[in-house]
Amino acid sequence: MTLININALGVILGDPLFTDLTLTISKGDRIGLVAANGRGKTTLLDCLAETSEPTEGEITRARGLRVGYVTQHIPETALSQTLYDWVLAALPAEQAEYDTWRVEVVLDDLSVAEDLRHRPLRELSGGWQRTALLAAVWITEPDVLLLDEPTNHLDLQRIGFLQEWLRDLPRAVTVFMTSHDRAFLDATCNRTLFLRQEQSRVFQLPFTPARASLDEADAADERRFANDLNKAQQLRKQAAKLKNIGINSGSDLLITKTKQLNDRAARMEAAAKPAYQSRSAGDIKLTNSGTHAKALLTLNDLSVQTPDGRLLYKTGQKWILPGDRIVLLGANGTGKTQLIKMMQQALEGAESPVKCALSVVSAYSDQHLSQLPDAQTPLHVVTSQFDIGDQRARSALVGAGVTMQMQDTKIGALSGGQKARLAMLILRLKMPNFYLLDEPTNHLDIEGQEALEDELIKHGATSMLVSHDRSFLRNVGNRYWLINGKRLDEVDSPEPFLAEQMQQ
Numbered sequence: 001m002t003l004i005n006i007n008a009l010g011v012i013l014g015d016p017l018f019t020d021l022t023l024t025i026s027k028g029d030r031i032g033l034v035a036a037n038g039r040g041k042t043t044l045l046d047c048l049a050e051t052s053e054p055t056e057g058e059i060t061r062a063r064g065l066r067v068g069y070v071t072q073h074i075p076e077t078a079l080s081q082t083l084y085d086w087v088l089a090a091l092p093a094e095q096a097e098y099d100t101w102r103v104e105v106v107l108d109d110l111s112v113a114e115d116l117r118h119r120p121l122r123e124l125s126g127g128w129q130r131t132a133l134l135a136a137v138w139i140t141e142p143d144v145l146l147l148d149e150p151t152n153h154l155d156l157q158r159i160g161f162l163q164e165w166l167r168d169l170p171r172a173v174t175v176f177m178t179s180h181d182r183a184f185l186d187a188t189c190n191r192t193l194f195l196r197q198e199q200s201r202v203f204q205l206p207f208t209p210a211r212a213s214l215d216e217a218d219a220a221d222e223r224r225f226a227n228d229l230n231k232a233q234q235l236r237k238q239a240a241k242l243k244n245i246g247i248n249s250g251s252d253l254l255i256t257k258t259k260q261l262n263d264r265a266a267r268m269e270a271a272a273k274p275a276y277q278s279r280s281a282g283d284i285k286l287t288n289s290g291t292h293a294k295a296l297l298t299l300n301d302l303s304v305q306t307p308d309g310r311l312l313y314k315t316g317q318k319w320i321l322p323g324d325r326i327v328l329l330g331a332n333g334t335g336k337t338q339l340i341k342m343m344q345q346a347l348e349g350a351e352s353p354v355k356c357a358l359s360v361v362s363a364y365s366d367q368h369l370s371q372l373p374d375a376q377t378p379l380h381v382v383t384s385q386f387d388i389g390d391q392r393a394r395s396a397l398v399g400a401g402v403t404m405q406m407q408d409t410k411i412g413a414l415s416g417g418q419k420a421r422l423a424m425l426i427l428r429l430k431m432p433n434f435y436l437l438d439e440p441t442n443h444l445d446i447e448g449q450e451a452l453e454d455e456l457i458k459h460g461a462t463s464m465l466v467s468h469d470r471s472f473l474r475n476v477g478n479r480y481w482l483i484n485g486k487r488l489d490e491v492d493s494p495e496p497f498l499a500e501q502m503q504q
Contacts, residue, residue, distance in 0.1 A: 001027045003065055003144055003174055004048065009057035011043050018044070021057070021200050023193065025144070028171045032189035032207055033178045037417030037445045040195055041178040045069065045146050048176065068142030072149050074129045079122035083112065083132045086121060090136040106139045111161060126153030145169075147177035151184050155332045156468055160502030163187045180445050182207055183470040225274050235265035282401015282421040284444075284451040288459040291433045293357035295319040296462055297343065302353050304335045304342065304488075312338065315488040318481070320434075323460045327473045329497045330483030336466050339488075340366075340438050343464065347436070363432035365423050367439030367466075374412030378402050378422050381411065386429045400425040416443030424452065435463035441472050470498055 017040030
């Protein structure tokens with residue numbers, strides 16, 4: 001049964017975000033929406049939720065259809081409310097007075113602990129705020145659930161819970177979601193829409209096989225376009241030969257035939273459809289300045305503690321060697337960030353039990369990108385840290401996806417994706433031989449994640465990584481350290497840890 005029919009839809013904001021999008025959304029669909037940052041994913045959801053109007057085309061909805069929209073951010077005005085009151089307020093006033101039991105049912109369904117329910121939203125983590133947004137929509141019993149980046153701010157346990165929750169939804173409920181989490185899309189979707197400025201494509205497949213099919217389709221389009229142009233070129237060559245013969249022989253018939261061939265070639269060239277050319281959101285490039293040190297960092301049975309001095313675990317004897325890409329595994333609160341901070345302090349020259357080789361040149365990025373000062377501009381940050389001059393700085397920023405207009409805008413006004421690409425540019429300009437990256441895929445779209453993976457592997461960059469992104473850590477890591485109780489163990493594979501976390 002068709003619930004929503006999208007016909008020739010387009011949105012133009014200065015430049016087209018997407019055009020000529022045609023899609024049928026049916027009962028029971030689980031559709032993953034994939035596109036680079038800034039390419040119109042949220043805008044399309046806004047159109048489906050009727051909070052925004054398209055520039056062209058139309059959306060037809062089934063009569064009486066209830067659409068629930070879980071946005072990325074909780075309103076500032078809601079932060080003073082408790083989680084419970086926020087969800088209750090989603091009901092009509094007359095229903096909220098008598099059906100408070102519905103709130104308890106929904107919060108139980110979403111495994112919200114009792115001690116969180118009556119705390120103000122501003123006191124809760126980003127992950128629990130997102131759960132509150134979902135609960136406030138789910139209590140309205142929607143037929144279609146729109147989810148904008150539902151895994152943002154979630155740890156592995158909550159991602160695993162959300163996966164199972166979506167799988168267990170009644171088949172009659174349709175889900176249409178955006179996400180940059182490839183493993184999550186594979187686990188939850190049965191259709192994938194690749195949203196493009198033009199030539200958007202949909203496949204009846206989860207993300208990974210759909211991506212392979214998309215690459216095949218694009219390659220076929222490229223071959224078809226080249227073949228059509230080649231045929232047109234051959235016709236023009238044939239026409240040129242006939243023209244010479246016709247002129248020399250004075251044959252009007254050959255002159256007419258020449259015109260027919262050229263007209264046919266022109267029609268073929270006009271009808272030839274170029275293959276889709278992606279517009280990058282900005283390059284991610286890294287470098288590796290290299291080192292002759294046998295070990296870049298040494299941990300001599302380091303004690304990792306909480307800020308108030310409580311022992312979390314001891315590292316034992318550990319070495320980080322050239323070419324290592326070590327993924328640090330552990331549940332939330334076990335001390336991953338504490339170890340990263342201890343390493344960073346040692347790399348900055350502070351007295352520390354972490355021993356660093358003299359030749360180590362480090363580049364550090366934390367999960368909140370706090371190394372980027374919101375009050376400064378991208379141009380000022382680059383030119384103040386590196387002696388490269390304004391022209392080279394502007395060129396490097398453009399290559400990273402920071403346009404000329406953005407370069408003189410305060411960093412706080414940039415999108416998360418733009419900030420992430422700016423952070424990666426600054427890391428590269430440091431010319432490091434060791435990368436210390438805490439949740440580096442936060443804010444990066446799938447294109448950016450894959451570029452970061454390729455750069456780390458291609459350059460043999462030594463790195464210590466913390467990530468909740470299962471696809472990223474599987475693709476990049478060649479060593480894995482697991483916080484296991486009070487000790488840090490090296491393990492052969494992340495899979496047992498991931499399986500345990502996703503099932504809790």
